[in-house]
Amino acid sequence: MDWDNLRYFLEVARCQRISLAAQRLGVQHSTVARRIQALEQELGLRLFHKSTVSGYSLTSDGLNLQQRLEPVENRLLAARDALAGKARPLSGTLRLGCTEAFGSYVLTPLLSQFQACYPDLTLELLPVPRPISLSRRDADLAIALERPQRGPYWCTRLADYNLRLYAHADYLSAHPPIEQIQDLSQHRFIAYVDDLLFSDSLRYLEEIVRSAPVRFRSTSVIAQYQATLQAQGLAVLPCFLAQTDPRLRCVLPEQIELRRRFWMFCHEEQRHNPSLTRLWHYLKHAVQERQALLDGA
Template identity: 30%
Template sequence: MVEFKGLPSPDDLLILLTVARLGRFTAVAEALETTHTTVSRRIAALDRRLGGRTLARTPHGWELTELGRRAVAAAEGIESSLGDLSASMANKDESLTGHVRVGASDAFGALIVAPALARLQEEHRLLRLELVTATRRLSQNRSGFDLEIVPGTAEAPRVQAVVVTDHVRRLYAGRGYVRRRGMPHSLEELTGHAFVGYAESALQVAELAYGRQSITDEPAAFQATSIFPQAEAVRANAGIGLLPEYVVRGHSDFVPVLHHEFERHVRFWAAARSESMRSPAVRAVVSYLLEEAQRRRHQLLPPPRIWDEEEA
């Protein structure tokens, strides 16, 4: 039987809530600008006050116990009340507060997620937003982020995921490359061409590969960990690359290659722990991101282009 030893500290409850959302003491320490030791000490103090363990360590990070879930429900009420108080002090009727840490891939994060976050913060000045970009699959331990925007699939234990958008990737080359090597007119004619793609030693998302299984058995001649240097390498005539339409659309120096023959559709997901998805700030991030993706749909999923030989 749990021995109740008095009311817990609201600060300790809010720290527990942050642990529930981020899953790691180190990530919580970064978010709250404190130390791992302090976070551990405050959780221990909360456990003593409540008379039981609020967290259990699992392969997927820290998870709430039954007592922890009840404590987090109280913490969410405190967070909501503090948000209302901050909003009233700022003379705003509905102002979100807190700190939301978002992880996203490089290009999608920079070109789609960042504008959505900027619009959100413009309307909610008390909200602190952090965007960390890296191209990777969903963290299996769902640790370190309030929300992850990931390509491919969003399968992990105890994760809630929302489809953000599909986007299309097609083959492109630089003008100089086409003049030097010629324009392939079939998938078979791609054999022997140079390709630009992700660094295979670092690529975690199979859906982003440039399609060697469909095109050639040869590895990409130019490899990079981010889509931005890949696009610049294609622009500089290093080879043919499988590039997102939202990155290259509107730039005349990218030449479409076999757009009616080969393309790849990749889905982006917004994924988080259930505790994070209940946060009004996180839900707002998802909402603004969905709006931004819908607004940019013409860039994410445009029709294929046809290369006019005379343009060369």
């Protein structure tokens, strides 16, 4: 396959606009459209849903292609940096904003490994239960549950992850058995504060059991995790947070599984920052290597 066609495809997949992709690539709008059409004809696949309102959104085949291409792109960019002599020691400060549990339990170990390779680089991690605003310069790099819908951002899908229903072993032994979803109506739950949710993707219980009796609420998933450890009730938790804790039991694992996605993005002007691009490609590779943890395997 023609790598230029693939490169143009990746740019359109990230910004969802032909005109913006052309601007970033430094070519004409018609050139990008022609490249995308050529790639779709070569593969015999439809890669984008095209809309005058929402722009170019990936089809399932397009998403599959993006997931396969990005590791190749990462290796090419790393090779380019090394050959161009850019693999010099990095310095300065980078601030990374992300969701609370992912930042604390997945990213922190990864960032420690990254910093061991670049000891002159200072990293600031903001794992917070709220959205990070790059327009207000809250951070240089953000990882969020939702892709930014507008703005001059460089964006990529970082990883998908699973959530399941968990309870402490002591809670399960003291309450009626749970053999099917209907049995959940006899139990109490731990959840987010509804009117303070920063993303609709956090409305987990609505997908499992309606009118669930919630006895403890918190804006913090780590607080929910701690409440679950105190045997206060059932909670939907990320597998990367709960699956490795032997005190917790997964409830109805064959029937209840939710899947969500992390997006990573930065401001367009930061795209050529050597420190940020090095961290960007490192995280893409390192998080992909930990997909089993995110899946709760």
